[in-house]
Amino acid sequence: DTEVTQTPKHLVMGMTNKKSLKCEQHMGHRAMYWYKQKAKKPPELMFVYSYEKLSINESVPSRFSPECPNSSLLNLHLHALQPEDSALYLCASSHLGLAEVNEQFFGPGTRLTVL
Amino acid sequence: DAKTTQPTSMDCAEGRAANLPCNHSTISGNEYVYWYRQIHSQGPQYIIHGLKNNETNEMASLIITEDRKSSTLILPHATLRDTAVYYCIVSGGNEKLTFGTGTRLTIIP
Numbered sequence: 431d432t433e434v435t436q437t438p439k440h441l442v443m444g445m446t447n448k449k450s451l452k453c454e455q456h457m458g459h460r461a462m463y464w465y466k467q468k469a470k471k472p473p474e475l476m477f478v479y480s481y482e483k484l485s486i487n488e489s490v491p492s493r494f495s496p497e498c499p500n501s502s503l504l505n506l507h508l509h510a511l512q513p514e515d516s517a518l519y520l521c522a523s524s525h526l527g528l529a530e531v532n533e534q535f536f537g538p539g540t541r542l543t544v545l
Numbered sequence: 546d547a548k549t550t551q552p553t554s555m556d557c558a559e560g561r562a563a564n565l566p567c568n569h570s571t572i573s574g575n576e577y578v579y580w581y582r583q584i585h586s587q588g589p590q591y592i593i594h595g596l597k598n599n600e601t602n603e604m605a606s607l608i609i610t611e612d613r614k615s616s617t618l619i620l621p622h623a624t625l626r627d628t629a630v631y632y633c634i635v636s637g638g639n640e641k642l643t644f645g646t647g648t649r650l651t652i653i654p
Contacts, residue, residue, distance in 0.1 A: 434588070472632065472644035473589060486641065520588050532579060532636050536588030 434537035436521050442543045445511060451540045453504040453521030462504040463534065464496060465520040473520055479504060480526055511544045518542075549633045554649040563620040565648050567633030570614040576637045578609060580618045582629040583647075589632065592618065623652045 434455045443449050453462065461480050465473040478486035479498040493515075495507040504521055518541050522534040550568040557563040569578065580592040593600055593607045595616070600607045606619040620627055632647040 472646055473583075475641060475643070478641070522588070532577065532642060533591045533594070534589075534642060536590065538586075538588050 436537035451506040459523035463522040
């Protein structure tokens with residue numbers, strides 16, 4: 431299984447809602463990532479988890495809260511978002527321990543619209 | 546991580562080789578060159594990576610100049626399915642991939 435799955439595919443939420451994005455992989459990867467991609471822009475790294483611990487937070491606002499319950503799952507909890515947070519949210523995973531190989535496997539993304 | 550410079554867009558005829566250039570003049574000795582692509586409405590896809598030697602896999606070839614300040618990704622026989630944004634990324638393997646603006650490659654029938 432060489433796939434990263436993300437649910438839901440699309441999400442529409444109001445600014446007062448609480449929702450979660452989910453990402454799953456079964457490749458035995460111990461690094462998992464969240465990226466945000468605005469329209470016609472490149473992906474921007476948000477968070478990195480290594481061995482289920484948060485290793486990189488790219489100064490993301492606290493209304494985005496990541497969680498890594500186990501080595502296969504990665505969640506992104508959303509609360510009190512703003513319309514400008516509307517974007518494609520991408521999850522990725524990769525092996526650790528092979529410093530040269532930053533081959534990340536990406537999921538198809540969740541397209542989020544904040545009203 | 547070093548920065549990269551790529552042309553904004555390129556066209557290539559179907560069946561011909563697509564050559565995508567990338568400048569990375571500030572690359573340091575332990576940094577690798579990675580290429581990813583993103584087809585419309587999909588997540589990015591890893592293509593190939595290299596340090597200083599030329600590399601080839603089933604998808605593409607990567608040619609890195611001797612001084613490592615630039616590289617070229619070659620898709621040997623481009624098909625319509627190769628239409629995508631191609632990202633050249635330089636990374637020292639610290640788990641961070643910093644995507645630049647990439648090259649929008651359009652394959653023309």
